[in-house]
Amino acid sequence: MVPVPQTVWVLLALSGVLNVRSCWTFTCPSICECSMKSDTCSTNGRETGEKLSCTRETQLRRLIHLPLTEVSSNAFRGLINVSRIEISQSDCIRNIRNHAFLSLHSLAEIQIQNIRNLISIEKGGFTDLPRLRYLSICNTGIIHFPDFSTMSSLVILDNFFLELGDNMHLDSIPANAFQGITEESVYMKIIKNGFKEIRSHAFNGTNLDKLILKGNRYLRNIHEDAFEGASGPTMLDVSSTALHTLPRRGLGHLKVLIARSTPYLKTLPPLESLLELEVAEVTYPSHCCAFHTWRRKHSFYRDLSADNVTDLYDINLQYPDLQLSLCPGPFQCTPEPDAFNPCEDLLGYSFLRAVTWLITVFAVAGNMTVLIVLITSHKKLNVSQFLMCNLAFADLCMGLYLLLIAAMDYHSRK
Numbered sequence: 004m005v006p007v008p009q010t011v012w013v014l015l016a017l018s019g020v021l022n023v024r025s026c027w028t029f030t031c032p033s034i035c036e037c038s039m040k041s042d043t044c045s046t047n048g049r050e051t052g053e054k055l056s057c058t059r060e061t062q063l064r065r066l067i068h069l070p071l072t073e074v075s076s077n078a079f080r081g082l083i084n085v086s087r088i089e090i091s092q093s094d095c096i097r098n099i100r101n102h103a104f105l106s107l108h109s110l111a112e113i114q115i116q117n118i119r120n121l122i123s124i125e126k127g128g129f130t131d132l133p134r135l136r137y138l139s140i141c142n143t144g145i146i147h148f149p150d151f152s153t154m155s156s157l158v159i160l161d162n163f164f165l166e167l168g169d170n171m172h173l174d175s176i177p178a179n180a181f182q183g184i185t186e187e188s189v190y191m192k193i194i195k196n197g198f199k200e201i202r203s204h205a206f207n208g209t210n211l212d213k214l215i216l217k218g219n220r221y222l223r224n225i226h227e228d229a230f231e232g233a234s235g236p237t238m239l240d241v242s243s244t245a246l247h248t249l250p251r252r253g254l255g256h257l258k259v260l261i262a263r264s265t266p267y268l269k270t271l272p273p274l275e276s277l278l279e280l281e282v283a284e285v286t287y288p289s290h291c292c293a294f295h296t297w298r299r300k301h302s303f304y305r306d307l308s309a310d311n312v313t314d315l316y317d318i319n320l321q322y323p324d325l326q327l328s329l330c331p332g333p334f335q336c337t338p339e340p341d342a343f344n345p346c347e348d349l350l351g352y353s354f355l356r357a358v359t360w361l362i363t364v365f366a367v368a369g370n371m372t373v374l375i376v377l378i379t380s381h382k383k384l385n386v387s388q389f390l391m392c393n394l395a396f397a398d399l400c401m402g403l404y405l406l407l408i409a410a411m412d413y414h415s416r417k
């Protein structure tokens with residue numbers, strides 16, 4: 004490479020500030036050395052030492068440390084063969100304009116990451132992106148839910164993968180938030196955001212596959228009709244949220260439910276609305292009990308399927324409308340009930356409970372007294388006193404055991 008005079012670097016630095024967009028549209032800047040893998044133009048002249056680099060591969064644009072305050076409309080025009088654009092770690096960017104990503108027909112992935120000062124992505128920011136199958140907006144400061152309504156992705160074969168994470172200033176998912184992304188099924192990973200609620204019809208018009216809402220610590224409420232107009236989801240993860248209930252409608256196709264570390268989720272929706280559930284991971288063992296009990300009571304379909312397969316076919320022919328998929332398949336639920344968390348109360352009747360407490364109190368108090376009296380008397384123990392001591396200790400242990408049971412019973416009833 005021909006050595007570059009200092010002045011050219013300064014010029015480049017200036018032009019980098021004033022006209023950075025050129026960096027995205029030119030093929031290879033004459034000043035940079037372009038290898039097939041990457042070309043990096045550095046604006047070393049700026050005293051902030053900020054680095055503007057456009058890594059250029061034929062398939063990839065990676066834009067980091069951009070000294071821009073906004074990504075303007077049509078910023079990526081001309082990148083017709085680029086399949087992936089990543090904008091990250093650019094502290095100055097505050098706004099992504101309308102039509103910033105417009106009609107990029109090869110673009111499959113967009114990542115917008117670690118831009119803490121990004122406040123808004125204007126309506127129509129993602130427009131006409133037929134090949135798009137991965138969109139990630141993580142760790143930004145956006146205050147309005149981004150608009151996806153004009154995206155019109157045509158992903159086939161694959162799921163569309165949408166990731167929204169660490170956007171702490173988003174406080175709700177509005178109605179029809181995901182409409183227009185694609186007609187195909189969508190895998191949504193919406194984690195660790197600031198959401199407090201998910202509104203009615205939030206997922207209207209989407210074909211949900213998996214929905215991960217893990218780690219949205221402030222999420223207290225999913226509206227009853229949030230899944231209205233959507234199909235799916237088949238998997239829902241609401242771990243580490245502050246949810247108190249799950250919606251009663253719209254979870255009919257749910258196969259996997261994960262609700263770990265959700266201490267406020269004390270009641271589950273009616274189990275009739277979770278007919279297809281196969282795997283549940285919940286916080287409280289008692290919920291597993293509820294599932295198991297319910298399935299035992301409604302085992303009509305299972306009896307039927309356990310019978311003869313040919314019978315099943317007969318029924319299918321006679322009552323084609325009868326949904327045999329209703330038949331509960333194998334069902335797993337964790338945590339399993341254990342000795343201290345059985346499905347029933349430890350002490351089933353109040354009479355039993357009262358007697359247990361009574362005996363506990365007498366056994367502990369009485370034997371304790373005997374032991375204390377015998378041991379603190381300064382006379383030497385004779386044989387019968389030693390035996391009494393021994394007996395009192397054994398009975399005290401019995402009393403403590405009863406206390407343990409009574410206490411666990413009290414705890415489990417709470």
Ligand SMILES: *[C@@H]1O[C@H](CO)[C@@H](O)[C@H](O)[C@H]1NC(C)=O
Pocket residue numbers: 081083084
């Ligand atoms: C895009 O790819 C096509 C075919 O692979 C090629 O003919 C065309 O020159 C490329 N355009 C650009 C701007 O790279």
Ligand SMILES: *[C@@H]1O[C@H](CO)[C@@H](O)[C@H](O)[C@H]1NC(C)=O
Pocket residue numbers: 178179204207208232
């Ligand atoms: C749900 O989406 C449909 C179009 O898919 C629309 O016509 C309807 O108004 C939406 N419902 C609500 C409550 O927004």
Ligand SMILES: *[C@@H]1O[C@H](CO)[C@@H](O)[C@H](O)[C@H]1NC(C)=O
Pocket residue numbers: 310311312313
């Ligand atoms: C199923 O039914 C057929 C005839 O109805 C009978 O021959 C067969 O033994 C049955 N099989 C079982 C597993 O019950």
